Amino acid sequence: MLKDATAEQLIQALEDILQKGYHFTDQTSLALVHGIQHPTRKVLTSLPDQLKMTERQKQILELICAGHTAASIAKQLFISRRTVEGHWRKLFEKTGTHNVVGLVSFATQKDLLKRPS
Incomplete structure (x- = not known):
């Protein structure tokens, strides 16, 4: 705001x-x-080791980028909302972002989102 x-x-x-x-x-x-x-920064073609994500983090990143809330993600993945929020925090730390907009922008710039087949 x-x-x-x-x-x-x-x-x-x-x-x-x-x-x-x-x-x-x-x-x-x-x-x-x-x-x-x-983009004003150079886009990396591969991710440094500290940015490697678990499969669960990749799932959650996909769902965040699709506009899902923590509660919605928790329900879809059959995990608690607090667990989802923990993954969000870890994703923010790994990517150096501070909010969903930054995370979505990062995922898009680094081409981390699955392409529809």
């Missing part, structure tokens, strides 16, 4: 977070798309 957000925008953001687990403003979405289309 921007510092000058209106009360209505803040309420909408909170409702989005409660319903979907995330909230993107138009500015955030545009910045994300621009960052993907015009």
Whole structure:
């Protein structure tokens, strides 16, 4: 959220977070798309060892990038929400990101998402 957000925008953001687990403003979405289309950093062709992920972390990353909430992921994978949140924290640590937008951007830039067959 921007510092000058209106009360209505803040309420909408909170409702989005409660319903979907995330909230993107138009500015955030545009910045994300621009960052993907015009990366300022060199994209690695392979991941360093510290970025290697377990199969479970890869599953959770896919579901996060598909827009699922922690509760939804937990239900689909038959694990607790706290376990999912632990995996999220580990993914944030491994990728050096701090939020879902950064994680999705990282996954897209590093081509970590499965392609539909």
